[in-house]
Amino acid sequence: MTLEELSNSTLILFIMLASVLVFLMHGGFAMLESGLSRQKNTANILMKNMMTLSLGFLTYFAVGFALMYGASAAGIVGTDGFFLTGFSEYEPLADSIAIDFLFQGMFAATAATIVSGAVAERMKLESYLVVVVVMTALIYPIVGAWKWGGGWLDGLGFYDFAGSTVxxxxxGVAALVGAAILGPRxxxxxxxxxxxxxxxHSMPLVVLGVLLLFFxxxxxxxxxxxxxxxxxxAAVLVTTALAGSAGGVAAGFYTKLRYGKFDVGMTGNGILAGLVGITAxxxxxxxLGAILVGLIAGVLVAVAVPIVDKKVDDPVGAVSVHGVCGALGTLWVGLFDVESGLVYGGGPDLFLSQLIGVVSVTAFVGLATAGLFLALKATMGLRVSEQEEYDGLDIHEHGVYGYPELALGAQAFPAGVSHEPIGEQAH
Known part of the structure; x- marks a missing residue:
């Protein structure tokens, strides 16, 4: 093996390790979303997360990767290369292209699975799977092409290192629009x-999910x-750890000051908010900038969740964590960078580029998702029936309960009488 081959193989191993870690995040999403949902919908949440990864990865292979990284047409979308090829005809670049696809495919599934939690407990599985296909085949790849595919946002100077916006x-925007059109539980x-x-139903699953995502x-x-x-x-790993930690601290202490108690779930969302905030x-x-954006994101998510909750039912806070704090992290790049070490270090031109990126992606994803959900509502339908929602999606969508003992408990309650605890507004 030549030195060049050894170097290439080592790089492939590095990207493989990173891909495996991102893959593990889907286990984190599954635990977080199921823990924040009622137990009668646990199997449904788990099924959605498995299918998001599996179906989303195949769809991204078939269509999305080419649209994102093919030769750019007018800086908007890729138009050639890699459609259903398996990359074999592109030797000798096939190895590096393949491992890059593996890594990027995990990202595509991540963008799609953010929607899952926001529409939990009341959306038909078949309709949700159509959302996964469209997100990974078209919506996410087009946004990715604008930046990572060398498109018009990249030419504008827009900066998004690992995807606070992309x-x-x-x-987050797709989750907001989808949940609003779907309607509340x-x-x-x-x-x-x-x-x-x-x-x-399970705070241990919530915390396990948060920590898996952090990892x-x-x-x-x-x-x-x-x-x-x-x-x-090394620098990236440190800023990531600092921002996530600061987000958790900020959310925890904010809820103590605001409500008199440390909120476990909101502290978890604060950790995730800090991580989203530093990703761009x-x-x-x-x-210092990483700590500051983490602190701001931790407070921001704790403020945003109850505001969103007044109008849109988002069971897991996906809109606030990923949408609101994704915008924060993107704009933060234009306010605080390493070269000057000072606020506004990015300069007005960079900040304007970041702002344009946030606004344009929000508009495109919002319109595309609205069209998708409205089309599904008019054709396949979006919601399960009221009886199915009352009984739980587990038994109706999958024929099995996530927790079998629920089957015995459910028999003790007459039809039409809710047996789910509904507390007062917590936040």
Whole structure:
């Protein structure tokens, strides 16, 4: 093996490790979403997460990767290369293209799975799977082509290192629009329109999901270096850890000051918010900037969740974590960078580019997702029946309960009488 071959093989191993870590994040999403949902919908949540990864990866292979990284047409979308080829006809580049596809495919599935939690407990599985296909075949790849495919946003100077906008805000905006069109869970809002808290069933699963996502984020951001550059990789891992930690601290103490108690679930969302916030600039924001964006994101998510909850039923806070804090992280690159170490270090031109990126992606994803959900509503339908929602999606969509003992418990309650605990508004 030549030195060049050895170097290439080592790089492939590095990207493989990063891909595996991002893959693990889907286990984190599954645990987080199921823990924040009621137990009668656990199997449905798990099924959606498995299918999002499996179906989304195949769809991205068949269509999405080519649209994202093919030769750009007017800076908007790729138009050639890699459609259903398996990359074999592109030797000798096939190895490097294949491992890059593996890594990028994990990102595509991540953007799609963000929608899953926001539409939990009331959406038909078949309709959700159509959303996965369209997200990974068209919506996410087109946004990715604008930046990572060398498209018009990249030419504008827009900066998004690992996807605060391309991945997270894309998923967050899609989640907001989809959840709004789908409508809230039955019983979510009182007659006067005020929201009720509908508690999830397992805080241990929530925390396990958060920690798995935190762990996988080191591959998400660290692997995005896409090179064996030790100092840069180390810097990215440190800023990632600092921002996530700061987000958790900020959300935890904010809820203590605001509500008198440390909120476990919101602290978890604070960790994720800090991670989303640093993702756009993990390689250019210095350590102080990483801590600051994490602190701001942790408070911002704790403020945004109850605001969104007043109008849109988002059981897991996906809109606030990924959408709101994705925009924050993207704009932060224009405010605080490593070269100057000062706020506004990115300069007005960079900040304007970041703002244009946030607005344009929000508009495109919002319109595309609205069209998709409205089309599904008019054809396949979006929601399960009221009886199916009452009984739980597990038994109706899958013929099995996530927790078999629920089957015995459900028999003790007459039809039409809710046996799910609904507490007062927690936040």
């Amino acid at each position: 991945v997270h805000m894309t998923g 039955t019983g979510k809002y009182r007659p006067d329109g005020s929201p009720r808290a509908i508690p999830g 996988g984020w080191f591959g998400f951001n660290g692997g995005s270096v896409l090179a064996l550059d030790g100092p840069v990789i 600039g993990a390689d250019v924001v210095n350590n």
